[in-house]
Amino acid sequence: MKILVCISKAPDTTSKIAFTDNNTAFDKNGVQFIINPYDEWYALVRGLELKEVNGGSVTILNVGGADNDPTIRKALAIGADDAVRINMEPTDALGVAKQIADYAKENAFDLVLCGKETIDYNGSQVGGMVAAFLDQPFISNASKLDMAGNTATVERDIQGGKEIVEVDTPFVLSAAKGMAEARIPNMRGIMAARSKPLSVVEPSAFENTTEIASYELPPAKGACKMVSADNPAELLNLLRNEAKII
Amino acid sequence: MSILVYANTANNKVHKSAFEAVSYGALIAEKSGDTVTAVVVGNADDLDTLGKYGADKVLHVTNDKLNDFQPTLVAQAIQHAAEENNASIIVFSHDLSGKSVAPILAAKMNAGIVTGAVDLPQKNADFIVKKAVFSGKAYAHVKITTPTKIISLTPNALEKKEFNKTATVEDKAYELGDSRLKVVEQKFQSTDLPLTEADLVVSAGRGLKGPENWGMIEDLAKALGAATACSRPVSDMDWRPHHEHVGQTGVAIRPNLYIAVGISGAIQHLAGVNQSKVIVVINTDPDAPFFKAADYGIVGDAFEVVPKLVEAAKAIN
Numbered sequence: 001m002k003i004l005v006c007i008s009k010a011p012d013t014t015s016k017i018a019f020t021d022n023n024t025a026f027d028k029n030g031v032q033f034i035i036n037p038y039d040e041w042y043a044l045v046r047g048l049e050l051k052e053v054n055g056g057s058v059t060i061l062n063v064g065g066a067d068n069d070p071t072i073r074k075a076l077a078i079g080a081d082d083a084v085r086i087n088m089e090p091t092d093a094l095g096v097a098k099q100i101a102d103y104a105k106e107n108a109f110d111l112v113l114c115g116k117e118t119i120d121y122n123g124s125q126v127g128g129m130v131a132a133f134l135d136q137p138f139i140s141n142a143s144k145l146d147m148a149g150n151t152a153t154v155e156r157d158i159q160g161g162k163e164i165v166e167v168d169t170p171f172v173l174s175a176a177k178g179m180a181e182a183r184i185p186n187m188r189g190i191m192a193a194r195s196k197p198l199s200v201v202e203p204s205a206f207e208n209t210t211e212i213a214s215y216e217l218p219p220a221k222g223a224c225k226m227v228s229a230d231n232p233a234e235l236l237n238l239l240r241n242e243a244k245i246i
Numbered sequence: 247m248s249i250l251v252y253a254n255t256a257n258n259k260v261h262k263s264a265f266e267a268v269s270y271g272a273l274i275a276e277k278s279g280d281t282v283t284a285v286v287v288g289n290a291d292d293l294d295t296l297g298k299y300g301a302d303k304v305l306h307v308t309n310d311k312l313n314d315f316q317p318t319l320v321a322q323a324i325q326h327a328a329e330e331n332n333a334s335i336i337v338f339s340h341d342l343s344g345k346s347v348a349p350i351l352a353a354k355m356n357a358g359i360v361t362g363a364v365d366l367p368q369k370n371a372d373f374i375v376k377k378a379v380f381s382g383k384a385y386a387h388v389k390i391t392t393p394t395k396i397i398s399l400t401p402n403a404l405e406k407k408e409f410n411k412t413a414t415v416e417d418k419a420y421e422l423g424d425s426r427l428k429v430v431e432q433k434f435q436s437t438d439l440p441l442t443e444a445d446l447v448v449s450a451g452r453g454l455k456g457p458e459n460w461g462m463i464e465d466l467a468k469a470l471g472a473a474t475a476c477s478r479p480v481s482d483m484d485w486r487p488h489h490e491h492v493g494q495t496g497v498a499i500r501p502n503l504y505i506a507v508g509i510s511g512a513i514q515h516l517a518g519v520n521q522s523k524v525i526v527v528i529n530t531d532p533d534a535p536f537f538k539a540a541d542y543g544i545v546g547d548a549f550e551v552v553p554k555l556v557e558a559a560k561a562i563n
Contacts, residue, residue, distance in 0.1 A: 012512050017383040033398065094352060116542055119381050123361050128349030137427045138317050140346040158315060159342050161434035167427050177495045209358030209392045213374055216385045225536050229546025233558035238542060243500045243524045246471060
């Protein structure tokens with residue numbers, strides 16, 4: 001089974017978010033970058049587990065510049081076989097999806113896995129777009145994925161519940177919590193990752209459909225108004241008459 | 247030109263988030279003079295309510311292939327409707343169905359898309375939509391540069407407005423392709439309202455010490471008409487069902503009121519709730535980081551404070 005896992009690079013969850021260039025660019029100063037957690041913990045690790053049971057290969061795909069290579073090496077250290085970086089700064093989800101789909105078309109994967117969203121842009125877009133470009137089924141927010149031959153049984157989150165669906169390969173899936181447990185790369189994995197193939201592919205032509213005009217930080221929260229533990233009824237009074245929400 | 251809104255349904259009812267999306271489309275149309283067309287896939291017995299929130303017309307798409315949720319086919323149906331009605335803007339709710347369908351449609355129509363919008367688009371020289379980014383820690387103003395534009399609206403981001411129109415309902419039987427996806431089983435939660443759509447949420451964490459102590463949290467939620475939620479450790483230990491877990495890896499919510507009991511407020515938890523309009527924190531530890539993100543706080547023992555709150559809430563209602 002040939003599995004493609006799409007990973008994005010994202011600032012560590014605890015990063016301080018600030019902007020530069022008149023609020024048009026994210027300030028990368030002092031920011032630690034990680035593999036987007038949904039891509040790593042759920043899509044990549046489940047891909048590896050399926051490979052360990054069924055054989056095959058796990059290829060990492062990332063769209064980004066050369067500064068993403070350490071992040072890609074980490075995915076190789078966790079256990080992927082090889083990696084491809086499409087050499088383009090990602091600025092538009094549709095553009096990123098087009099690059100992924102173009103690569104996937106040429107290399108016929110059984111499964112294309114990604115996380116349900118990135119923790120920086122929070123778009124939840126790329127998986128569905130890749131599926132559309134490939135004319136393949138898309139299963140979003142999947143919390144379980146089991147394979148029997150070419151047939152997958154997938155549990156997906158739907159509004160108000162869960163659904164179990166069956167689908168034959170090839171398909172595209174976005175992974176959510178429940179799919180797998182995070183793996184920490186061991187020393188052997190880290191050493192092996194250094195010599196695993198990471199090829200760089202130039203992007204195909206694409207015209208952006210969106211661009212970020214500017215960023216904005218939310219207004220600073222005012223001080224928390226404290227209510228005495230002896231008089232919780234006062235809290236409800238404030239919520240009703242001051243905040244006017246109950 | 248027209249504005250098209252995908253109004254998703256479940257259990258023969260139009261979703262609350264779909265009404266918000268329709269109202270959002272109608273608010274855009276109010277300025278531009280466009281007509282608002284709602285697309286409903288499958289059965290719903292309250293289609294006339296869509297007029298109340300601003301739809302001029304409802305396209306009711308019926309096709310046996312759509313009995314199960316098939317994102318690819320739903321996208322096809324919406325594309326038919328968009329082309330037929332010369333739609334310039336297509337609106338979704340940024341809920342689980344919107345997250346599935348909208349990106350597929352964007353790729354099929356090569357339309358610029360902004361998911362998770364939190365405000366109406368700015369239409370001056372450019373068409374710009376505001377959305378939350380960095381897990382709620384910032385906003386981006388995103389310009390869409392294509393003629394057809396797709397926006398998905400974050401649930402609870404904008405108050406829905408009543409327009410009290412009377413919508414005409416047209417049945418549509420669009421030709422659709424085949425799907426390879428087969429739904430084997432559906433499991434719905436017993437709660438009526440998905441957490442993402444609840445206006446008021448009462449949530450609790452490890453401070454409650456064990457699942458047997460959740461009675462008072464449920465009592466408080468009931469007295470306020472709120473949904474219940476929990477922190478990650480609580481769902482990981484199976485004290486509460488997984489669908490109640492809010493935070494970065496769980497669901498992200500944006501209620502009017504979020505009451506957190508016995509939750510310290512780790513950054514991963516805040517990422518799922520920091521868009522709430524009002525946050526109340528009840529914790530024994532005055533140094534709990536959550537107080538910094540809160541509007542109101544009580545330093546105290548949940549086992550003493552919450553029962554008193556329940557009594558007070560009952561007295562109000």
